Amino acid sequence: MRIDLTSVFVDDQEKARRFYTDVLGFRTKHDVDMGGGARWLTVVSPENPKGTELLLEPSGHPAVQPYRDALRADGIPLAQFAVDDVHAEYARLIALGVEFTQPPVEMGPVTTAVLDDTCGNLIQIATAAPEPA
Template sequence: MRIHLTSVFVDDQEKAHRFYTDVLGFRTKHDVDMGGGARWLTVVSPENPGGTELLLEPAGHPAVKPYRDALVADGIPATQFAVDDVHAEYERLTAAGVTFTQGPVAMGPVTTAVLDDTCGNLIQIATEAPEPA
């Protein structure tokens, strides 16, 4: 068994698509009109185009807003993305205008930072320290 697809709820699929591709650097995998203004819109890492897809899922269900509002209020990220260097990615994204709610913080073997995806979610980026030789 392996993870094939995961999702984040987004307020506006087109805005989310621009942010996740133009700013974060993901690539579009699927963009299928589902009718009613919704799309099956997934992105993937350019480093692993056949890997796990992230569905930018419309946030229309009534349970989504209170759930996401509670996560954001408590500073809890909706998901986490691995990066090679949190500090470098923080600098790159900050220069691109991305808002971070938490700058890079070392937490044992991992360094994390938390950004606002502009579509209703906090997203954590993380780098694990290399295994000791």
């Protein structure tokens, strides 16, 4: 068993596509018109284009907004993405105008930072310390 697809709910799929591709660096894998203004819109890591897809899913279901509001109010990220160097990625994204709710913080063997994806979600980026030899 493996994770093939996961999703984040987004307020605006086109805005999300631009942020996740132009800013975060993912690549569009599928962009299919589903009718009614919705799209099957997935992105993947350029490092693993056949890997796990992230569905940028419309946030129209009535349960989505209260769920996301509660997570944001508590500062809880909806998803986490691995990066090679949180400090370098933080600096790169700050230079592009990305807003962070948490700058890089060391948490034991992991360094994390939390950003606002401009589409209703907090996203955590993380780097694990190298395994001891």
